[in-house]
Structure formats: C-alpha cells, structure tokens
Amino acid sequence: MFGDMMGMMNKIKETQEKVEATKERLKTVLIDEESSDGLLKITITATREIKNISIADELLEDKEQLEDYLVLTLNKAISRASEVNEAELGAVAKEGMPDIPGMDMFK
Structure with a gap:
C-alpha cells in the first residue's frame, strides 16, 4: 500500500510539472479573431493576453461603432482563448489523475 501511495504521489508531482x-506553452499560443466584416482584428494568447489590435480606418470615424466592435470581438477572442486554455489544461490534468477507487468521475 505504501508503494502505491508513493507511486500516486510521484504521478501527481509529474502532473503538476x-x-x-x-x-507556459499556452502563453505562446496565438488566437486570431476578427469582426464579421474584417474591420477589426485581434490577436490574443490562450492565456487571454491581448497581443495586437488592428482597426480599419473607417472604424475610427465612429466612436460608438468602434466601441461595439471592440466589445464583441474581444469577447469572442477571450471565449476562444478560454476554451483552448481549459481544454489543454484539462487534458493534462485528466491524463495525470491517479487511479483512485471511486474517483472515476474524470474519465
């Protein structure tokens, strides 16, 4: 039993690493999102850090429209980044879960 416990602890440590x-890798994964008409483009990392915003000149003429575009496009980008982040981290965590009787809810 003690050997099983040590093996489980080692597996947990490996999973944490x-x-x-x-x-760290997700900080380098870039996700591009743009408005439906392509006038606003945003690049964000999978850790939800904005890397670039590109705005077409015609959007600079209408402050309200630009604000709407920013909110919608940023929300789409953040949502996609969150999905990638959760999927990647979830896969690693699930892979490293030790086999504990009665704890098969992650499989």
Whole structure:
C-alpha cells in the first residue's frame, strides 16, 4: 500500500510539472479573431493576453461603432482563448489523475 501511495504521489508531482509546462506553452499560443466584416482584428494568447489590435480606418470615424466592435470581438477572442486554455489544461490534468477507487468521475 505504501508503494502505491508513493507511486500516486510521484504521478501527481509529474502532473503538476506538466500543468505548469502547459501553462507556459499556452502563453505562446496565438488566437486570431476578427469582426464579421474584417474591420477589426485581434490577436490574443490562450492565456487571454491581448497581443495586437488592428482597426480599419473607417472604424475610427465612429466612436460608438468602434466601441461595439471592440466589445464583441474581444469577447469572442477571450471565449476562444478560454476554451483552448481549459481544454489543454484539462487534458493534462485528466491524463495525470491517479487511479483512485471511486474517483472515476474524470474519465
């Protein structure tokens, strides 16, 4: 039983290290999102850090329209980044879960 416990602890430690490595890698994963007409383009990392915003000149003429575009497009980008982030981290965490009787809800 003690050997099983040590193996489980080692597996948990390995999983923690993989999760941290995945978090670092996600900082470099870029997600591009744009408005439906392509006038506003946003690049964001999977950790939800905005890297670039490109705005067509015609949007600069209408403050309200630009604000609407920013809100909608940023929300879409953040949503996509969150999905990628959760999927990647979830896969690593699930892979590293030890087999504990009665704890098969992650499978």
